[in-house]
Amino acid sequence: xxxxxxxxxxxxxxxxxxxxxxxxxxxxxxxxxxxxxxxxxxxxxxxxxxxxxxxxxxxxxxxxxxxxxxxxxxxxxxxxxxxxxxxxxxxxxxxxxxxxxxxxxxxxxxxxxxxxxxxxxxxxxxxxxxxxxxxxxxxxxxxxxxxxxxxxxxxxxxxxxxxxxxxxxxxxxxxxxxxxxxxxxxxxxxxxxxxxxxxxxxxxxxxxxxxxxxxxxxxxxxxxxxxxxxxxxxxxxxxxxxxxxxxxxxxxxxxxxxxxxxxxxxxxxxxxxxxxxxxxxxxxxxxxxxxxxxxxxxxxxxxxxxxxxxxxxxxxx
Numbered sequence: 001x002x003x004x005x006x007x008x009x010x011x012x013x014x015x016x017x018x019x020x021x022x023x024x025x026x027x028x029x030x031x032x033x034x035x036x037x038x039x040x041x042x043x044x045x046x047x048x049x050x051x052x053x054x055x056x057x058x059x060x061x062x063x064x065x066x067x068x069x070x071x072x073x074x075x076x077x078x079x080x081x082x083x084x085x086x087x088x089x090x091x092x093x094x095x096x097x098x099x100x101x102x103x104x105x106x107x108x109x110x111x112x113x114x115x116x117x118x119x120x121x122x123x124x125x126x127x128x129x130x131x132x133x134x135x136x137x138x139x140x141x142x143x144x145x146x147x148x149x150x151x152x153x154x155x156x157x158x159x160x161x162x163x164x165x166x167x168x169x170x171x172x173x174x175x176x177x178x179x180x181x182x183x184x185x186x187x188x189x190x191x192x193x194x195x196x197x198x199x200x201x202x203x204x205x206x207x208x209x210x211x212x213x214x215x216x217x218x219x220x221x222x223x224x225x226x227x228x229x230x231x232x233x234x235x236x237x238x239x240x241x242x243x244x245x246x247x248x249x250x251x252x253x254x255x256x257x258x259x260x261x262x263x264x265x266x267x268x269x270x271x272x273x274x275x276x277x278x279x280x281x282x283x284x285x286x287x288x289x290x291x292x293x294x295x296x297x298x299x300x301x302x303x304x305x306x307x308x309x310x311x312x313x314x315x316x317x
Contacts, residue, residue, distance in 0.1 A: 074101075
């Protein structure tokens with residue numbers, strides 16, 4: 001059994017003691033320790049806390065880290081934005097794991113945009129406009145509590161209208177700095193304004209493991225425990241910890257698999273024969289994708305060079 005060393009504890013050590021720790025702790029151990037420290041700090045600092053769960057590999061690793069941080073129990077709701085265009089296996093996986101792990105599962109949606117067919121598949125919006133409607137606006141209003149939210153009833157296995165409309169002020173997100181350009185501008189604790197707008201040029205400094213968690217009333221804070229993890233780190237941790245992930249990440253015999261998951265009309269698989277964890281890790285380390293972005297299969301990223309950052313400044317994940 002490994003002892004988890006918190007980042008705050010590490011900072012109290014002498015340089016000689018730090019060297020000994022680094023000799024005994026692996027790279028993954030140190031990443032895990034920092035992420036767990038940030039999760040616990042978040043829980044202590046924010047009253048209305050939630051975690052976004054996109055059902056992808058990163059946010060599922062984050063979910064497993066939260067379970068480890070709080071000894072098997074996740075003490076805050078998991079929030080999913082349902083665009084109604086997710087690959088069906090993703091939703092099945094979400095609900096199965098939520099039931100098995102007794103997760104406080106909540107989802108929100110942009111009902112009006114869906115009913116009025118203001119989406120890309122319906123031909124009434126560009127990809128980025130569709131993302132804005134079904135993801136950014138849905139997320140903003142779901143977190144604020146001014147649109148309906150639906151909570152999983154573990155007795156019936158069905159989602160019911162959530163009576164709690166209190167806004168979430170602290171939101172844990174599984175983004176990584178290496179995943180996409182605008183995400184490299186984030187901090188571990190990244191403030192937004194009352195409307196979820198993000199000013200990437202005005203972020204608090206974070207030096208020597210010190211984080212600002214005391215913000216003005218009304219500030220919405222995004223928290224990023226996986227910020228310094230890489231794609232390889234994620235897959236190696238999945239292998240080490242036995243993290244369950246959807247089978248879409250693996251080649252099913254057609255020479256293709258998904259590196260990044262999203263809505264089916266805008267997400268394409270990559271050419272790959274990797275059918276298990278070892279093969280995925282070997283493939284990533286081989287340099288096959290060295291010049292191919294992890295989100296290369298996400299068509300909305302290609303529609304406009306600065307479009308994704310614009311979406312993120314307005315609240316997108």
